[in-house]
Amino acid sequence: xxxxxxxxxxxxxxxxxxxxxxxxxxxxxxxxxxxxxxxxxxxxxxxxxxxxxxxxxxxxxxxxxxxxxxxxxxxxxxxxxxxxxxxxxxxxxxxxxxxxxxxxxxxxxxxxxxxxxxxxxxxxxxxxxxxxxxxxxxxxxxxxxxxxxxxxxxxxxxxxxxxxxxxxxxxxxxxxxxxxxxxxxxxxxxxxxxxxxxxxxxxxxxxxxxxxxxxxxxxxxxxxxxxxxxxxxxxxxxxxxxxxxxxxxxxxxxxxxxxxxxxxxxxxxxxxxxxxxxxxxxxxxxxxxxxxxxxxxxxxxxxxxxxxxxxxxxxxxxxxxxxxxxxxxxxxxxxxxxxxxxxxxxxxxxxxxxxxxxxxxxxxxxxxxxxxxxxxxxxxxxxxxxxxxxxxxxxxxxxxxxxxxxxxxxxxxxxxxxxxxxxxxxxx
Amino acid sequence: xxxxxxxxxxxxxxxxxxxxxxxxxxxxxxxxxxxxxxxxxxxxxxxxxxxxxxxxxxxxxxxxxxxxxxxxxxxxxxxxxxxxxxxxxxxxxxxxxxxxxxxxxxxxxxxxxxxxxxxxxxxxxxxxxxxxxxxxxxxxxxxxxxxxxxxxxxxxxxxxxxxxxxxxxxxxxxxxxxxxxxxxxxxxxxxxxxxxxxxxxxxxxxxxxxxxxxxxxxxxxxxxxxxxxxxxxxxxxxxxxxxxxxxxxxxxxxxxxxxxxxxxxxxxxxxxxxxxxxxxxxxxxxxxxxxxxxxxxxxxxxxxxxxxxxxxxxxxxxxxxxxxxxxxxxxxxxxxxxxxxxxxxxxxxxxxxxxxxxxxxxxxxxxxxxxxxxxxxxxxxxxxxxxxxxxxxxxxxxxxxxxxxxxxxxxxxxxxxxxxxxxxxxxx
Numbered sequence: 001x002x003x004x005x006x007x008x009x010x011x012x013x014x015x016x017x018x019x020x021x022x023x024x025x026x027x028x029x030x031x032x033x034x035x036x037x038x039x040x041x042x043x044x045x046x047x048x049x050x051x052x053x054x055x056x057x058x059x060x061x062x063x064x065x066x067x068x069x070x071x072x073x074x075x076x077x078x079x080x081x082x083x084x085x086x087x088x089x090x091x092x093x094x095x096x097x098x099x100x101x102x103x104x105x106x107x108x109x110x111x112x113x114x115x116x117x118x119x120x121x122x123x124x125x126x127x128x129x130x131x132x133x134x135x136x137x138x139x140x141x142x143x144x145x146x147x148x149x150x151x152x153x154x155x156x157x158x159x160x161x162x163x164x165x166x167x168x169x170x171x172x173x174x175x176x177x178x179x180x181x182x183x184x185x186x187x188x189x190x191x192x193x194x195x196x197x198x199x200x201x202x203x204x205x206x207x208x209x210x211x212x213x214x215x216x217x218x219x220x221x222x223x224x225x226x227x228x229x230x231x232x233x234x235x236x237x238x239x240x241x242x243x244x245x246x247x248x249x250x251x252x253x254x255x256x257x258x259x260x261x262x263x264x265x266x267x268x269x270x271x272x273x274x275x276x277x278x279x280x281x282x283x284x285x286x287x288x289x290x291x292x293x294x295x296x297x298x299x300x301x302x303x304x305x306x307x308x309x310x311x312x313x314x315x316x317x318x319x320x321x322x323x324x325x326x327x328x329x330x331x332x333x334x335x336x337x338x339x340x341x342x343x344x345x346x347x348x349x350x351x352x353x354x355x356x357x358x359x360x361x362x363x364x365x366x367x368x369x370x371x372x373x374x375x376x377x378x379x380x381x382x383x384x385x386x387x388x389x390x391x392x393x394x395x396x397x398x399x400x401x402x403x404x405x406x407x408x409x410x411x412x413x414x415x416x417x418x419x420x421x422x423x424x425x426x427x428x
Numbered sequence: 429x430x431x432x433x434x435x436x437x438x439x440x441x442x443x444x445x446x447x448x449x450x451x452x453x454x455x456x457x458x459x460x461x462x463x464x465x466x467x468x469x470x471x472x473x474x475x476x477x478x479x480x481x482x483x484x485x486x487x488x489x490x491x492x493x494x495x496x497x498x499x500x501x502x503x504x505x506x507x508x509x510x511x512x513x514x515x516x517x518x519x520x521x522x523x524x525x526x527x528x529x530x531x532x533x534x535x536x537x538x539x540x541x542x543x544x545x546x547x548x549x550x551x552x553x554x555x556x557x558x559x560x561x562x563x564x565x566x567x568x569x570x571x572x573x574x575x576x577x578x579x580x581x582x583x584x585x586x587x588x589x590x591x592x593x594x595x596x597x598x599x600x601x602x603x604x605x606x607x608x609x610x611x612x613x614x615x616x617x618x619x620x621x622x623x624x625x626x627x628x629x630x631x632x633x634x635x636x637x638x639x640x641x642x643x644x645x646x647x648x649x650x651x652x653x654x655x656x657x658x659x660x661x662x663x664x665x666x667x668x669x670x671x672x673x674x675x676x677x678x679x680x681x682x683x684x685x686x687x688x689x690x691x692x693x694x695x696x697x698x699x700x701x702x703x704x705x706x707x708x709x710x711x712x713x714x715x716x717x718x719x720x721x722x723x724x725x726x727x728x729x730x731x732x733x734x735x736x737x738x739x740x741x742x743x744x745x746x747x748x749x750x751x752x753x754x755x756x757x758x759x760x761x762x763x764x765x766x767x768x769x770x771x772x773x774x775x776x777x778x779x780x781x782x783x784x785x786x787x788x789x790x791x792x793x794x795x796x797x798x799x800x801x802x803x804x805x806x807x808x809x810x811x812x813x814x815x816x817x818x819x820x821x822x823x824x825x826x827x828x829x830x831x832x833x834x835x836x837x838x839x840x841x842x843x844x845x846x847x848x849x850x851x852x853x854x855x856x
Contacts, residue, residue, distance in 0.1 A: 048465065
């Protein structure tokens with residue numbers, strides 16, 4: 001079934017808002033097995049909208065629009081769609097009551113202009129708006145369909161999930177299900193190389209994606225039922241895990257922070273952070289996860305050398321001899337964080353986020369990360385290779401992700417491989 | 429001059445990526461005075477792309493595309509555009525050298541497939557890619573123009589600013605210039621009320637925007653030169669500042685963090701943070717600003733009560749009697765942060781970010797923020813009113829922004845209004 005999306009709103013053409021509806025609807029429709037061939041954005045202009053709709057109906061079976069359902073005279077999506085299908089608008093009493101109730105609940109008298117939102121194309125299937133006043137609907141003519149949805153994402157998404165999905169599912173004779181195997185520390189090309197022949201499979205398909213140092217393989221199957229699709233996917237996910245080993249940190253989790261909070265909980269461990277160049281980003285990401293307080297209690301943002309010394313106990317001579325961005329200082333910071341926090345583990349990050357250098361000949365993008373439990377440790381030197389003007393965000397993001405991954409590897413690695421942190425620091 | 433945007437990429441139609449290029453280009457083109465009438469997304473499909481281009485050229489003067497300039501055989505934007513204008517592709521030696529150099533710098537041998545990226549339509553104006561391998565270009569036929577740009581935002585934005593803007597400026601007979609007056613702590617509706625008649629002006633126009641607790645007024649003027657536009661804007665910006673007073677924290681700055689780093693630098697002050705519910709977000713946002721190290725050296729993420737006591741010196745009895753989310757603890761945290769960091773000022777945040785409550789009857793979204801210089805202080809109770817399932821990010825963002833604003837108000841307020849922090853803490 002061919003489908004296209006039409007987003008109505010001059011604010012989109014002016015760049016005043018980011019079109020998140022486009023990604024949302026595309027993703028959901030792809031999962032339902034619909035082919036989305038075009039997305040189009042038009043302003044609040046009835047002639048241009050009409051032209052786009054007529055053209056779209058020639059090549060596709062279903063058009064879904066968002067936006068232009070408000071109460072003002074600029075909002076004309078419904079009127080134009082009804083005109084294209086030659087359907088008259090009729091008052092939909094149930095919607096009118098709902099709009100009245102909406103204002104009543106808020107203790108506001110309903111403006112007359114909102115009545116127009118309850119006028120619906122004759123014979124259309126009306127979709128209730130649980131987060132606003134404008135109902136949506138599906139209208140049909142000669143086997144072609146237009147579905148109109150409100151523009152605000154909160155209203156659109158809920159209406160899509162509650163009303164449009166059930167409506168659309170009858171047009172889909174199959175489901176598409178995806179699972180993402182998430183990896184860290186392996187480049188996209190090496191990951192693809194190890195996946196090898198799996199990338200040529202047809203059902204499920206296996207596709208690589210990469211972003212800010214992370215790479216994932218998405219396994220997608222098409223089947224008549226969800227159960228069948230899952231059955232096709234499961235052995236492939238297992239095979240990928242075998243081939244990629246400890247590079248894999250999770251399946252379908254939202255990112256390294258979700259993974260590390262779950263892993264710490266599972267092992268009954270607490271973590272502290274000592275951040276220099278990431279400036280609080282690691283703490284922020286850990287505490288993005290609700291319930292992180294059971295595994296994370298303390299972070300030290302030691303952006304200056306004074307705080308590295310006074311709070312984390314890094315020795316002056318290490319800072320002087322090796323500089324703040326060094327193995328010796330990273331290890332000392334992590335050890336200091338374990339000591340001052342009483343946590344089971346600590347991770348430290350010290351590096352040059354850029355765009356400016358730290359005044360030494362060390363390159364922008366050089367970062368040291370240490371993880372310790374107070375006796376043994378793990379250390380990582382990272383060279384992001386990014387030193388251009390806009391590198392700062394990238395370098396900080398990758399440093400924080402790598403730090404979280406190092407914590408994972410420290411927890412999972414064999415204790416036999418570990419070396420003594422005090423001996424290491426004293427060796428400098 | 430009429431313009432439309434064509435985004436090429438199956439990944440956009442599948443919803444795998446968010447189309448941030450659409451907003452970026454729309455905003456920049458509107459500022460240049462171009463009318464963007466359509467945006468369209470098509471997959472990596474030459475027939476469909478060709479149809480979209482031919483249709484667009486009938487109604488618009490300029491089409492700008494992004495995406496599909498990569499080295500693989502799927503990447504066909506350049507080839508299709510050249511075909512539409514019947515232009516042959518020729519090797520562009522300068523671009524070929526640049527691509528060679530790009531790989532050389534990274535110490536990788538250049539894959540043969542990348543050579544194709546240096547083939548450019550005959551007679552086109554080639555745009556250098558400083559962040560990647562694919563050059564862009566502008567091609568022209570019979571007064572119509574197609575501009576092709578790479579898809580990755582980092583590459584596209586830099587090419588647009590450095591090459592496309594100068595190229596396009598000659599087609600614009602007027603400029604549109606905007607300045608944003610940013611406020612904090614005043615709601616959008618109260619801001620609009622105070623702006624009053626200014627919102628009805630025609631040139632410049634004044635429009636209100638709101639997001640995550642912040643509200644801004646955008647003043648936009650249209651004129652034949654930038655200087656004229658600035659002349660129209662200046663008195664209106666002044667008038668807005670007068671009407672909104674200390675709610676205004678800056679004009680055209682990127683956010684409260686940029687403002688606070690500049691203000692601290694100007695006053696020669698340093699700041700420390702003591703974060704509970706924001707978990708490092710304030711430190712992260714301050715250190716988003718390059719050069720923040722001259723004003724920010726220390727942050728304590730005291731997510732647990734233990735750390736509030738051991739590192740920040742908050743008294744056990746305050747935590748027991750009033751709970752972690754209280755005025756007394758917020759003030760103690762700030763005082764502790766000044767003491768342990770040696771900074772001139774410290775800001776603390778303690779609250780319930782949600783979605784889960786802290787086990788007391790305090791509501792999700794309750795936050796206390798304190799700022800102190802070690803002797804006097806300022807305290808703020810915030811009730812975000814957001815306790816729904818997805819409130820966490822909102823509550824943390826608003827808490828961090830409010831904290832930064834409180835620091836600004838502390839610095840700017842009269843010292844006569846200040847009260848003694850030790851007396852305040854001892855009063856509990």
